[in-house]
Structure formats: structure tokens, C-alpha cells
Amino acid sequence: MEEEGGRGRGAGKFSGQNLKQRNMPPTDILFYVFAALTLLCGVLVVANPFSRNPVTSAMFLVLTVASMAGLFVLLRAFFLAAIQILVYAGAVIVLFLFVIMLLDLRAEERRKVKRFGLVGALLSVGAITAIFFKCLSSSALGADPSPTMEGGTIALGKLLFTRYLLPFEIVSVLLLVAMVGVVLLSKKDLK
């Protein structure tokens, strides 16, 4: 069921007649499960029909990020999967939840979505999706059977501390700058 959802939603043009084929390798089944979960939870982040509470959106964002980490594992990017869980699910979403609690958003009433805005958004999203899939179908991607590279800690760490040492240091400075900026912005008497 879920695989079918992922197929129908995720790859309209790829859905062939062999949907019910039972000889799929387990990684493929896992891909469809994780892709369907990612897209489903993404939909629920953006347009949840049951609640417009930002907390619900944040919780579904956690699920989206976690299933994307699953996709990363399937792509053999193990380090990035761990980082994704640690940084997104562990830090970013917690920050979101803290801010939501801080802001006390109970007073948020249901406002009408403007018809014009909705139509414009649908048009632009449809256009960009069409562009993406047109590109995808017309580009000659090599027929690689499966991901070959191991994106483990050792490979990435070696690269990070030799070839990308300067960007790495710059990122550390950037994090310091962001921290100072956040402390300054959160002061009570902001000019």
C-alpha cells in the first residue's frame, strides 16, 4: 500500500505495469517505504487537514527528517544520516518547539486562505514541478545499478580535514557569529 503511494506520488512517469512484481530487492522496497513516508509527512507539515497548530507541523517535520535519514542510509551516506538525525531532529526541531512554546500561539485563529494566493501558489508549484520532471525525463542519467560509494565517517573526515579544511574553519567561525547574533537579537531592549 505504502509502496504504491510512493510510486504513484513519487514517480508518476516511472510507474509501470510491473507494480505488483514480487522480486524487488529489499532496498527497493525500503526506498518506496521511506519515500512515501517522507512525502506523506512533508504534506502533513505543509497542509495538515486536521490541525493548523505549528506544533503538529514541527512533529511531522521530525518524521520527514527521520525518513530522509533512512533514504540517506539507503544511499550509503551513513555519516550524513547520523548528522541529519542529530542536527535536524535533535537541534533544529527542538529550537522550533522552544520558540513555539515561547510565543504562546494559542490565539491563532483560522484565517481564510486567499483564493488568489492559492491559485498562484498552485500554478507556480505546478510549473516548477513540470520543469523538474521535464529535466529529469530528458536528461541522460547514467544507468548506475546501485550506489557504490561508502559515505562513512572515515572517507568524509579525511576529505573534510584535508581538502575542505578552510571551509570547515570558516563554518566554525560562522557558527560563532550566529551564536553572538542570536544572543544579541534575543536581548530584551532590542533597538
Added chain:
Amino acid sequence: MHVGLEHYLAVSALLFALGLFGVLVRRNLLVIYMSLELMLNAANLALVSFSSYKNNPDGQVLVFFIISVAAAEVAVGLALIVALYRKRKTTHVEDLTTMKL
């Protein structure tokens, strides 16, 4: 049909479209911000899948940098939202019309 690079790219494209839809339709600043994160994640997924299938680890290093910059960006953006809420008592974009002509 075997899962290949284009499947991952399709998922990434759809995720990006979802994020864009959220940014355009939702009126709550926090949810808009979450949709932005969704778009960033879609770009990350495309980069990781290219990097894995083309056997080039540089893409994964780039994703590492993107994630760290995104974390910093979220911290600063949420601090801005908190400061804005202190001044205006709202997080709705329709109430923030000071710069409207």
C-alpha cells in the same frame, strides 16, 4: 523496476515543490520557516543521491556544510521571529505590513 538515481531525484523534486507550496500558501511565519527547511532538505537529498551514484564524495561534504549553515540560519531566523513577536505580538505575515507602500 530497479530504483535508480532518477527515483531519488523525483522524491527530491516533489519535496522541494511541497516546501515551495508551503512557503507560498501558509501565513504563519513559523510554518513558512519549516517549509524552508523542507526545501533545504530536498536539495540535500538531490546532492547526496548524485554524490552516491556518481561516486564522488564532494557532494556529501557540501551537504555537511549545508546542514551546519542551515542550523545557524535557523537559530538566527528564530531569534528574529521572537524579536518580531515581542514588538508586534503576531507571527502572521499578513499583519507585518510596515514596509508596504
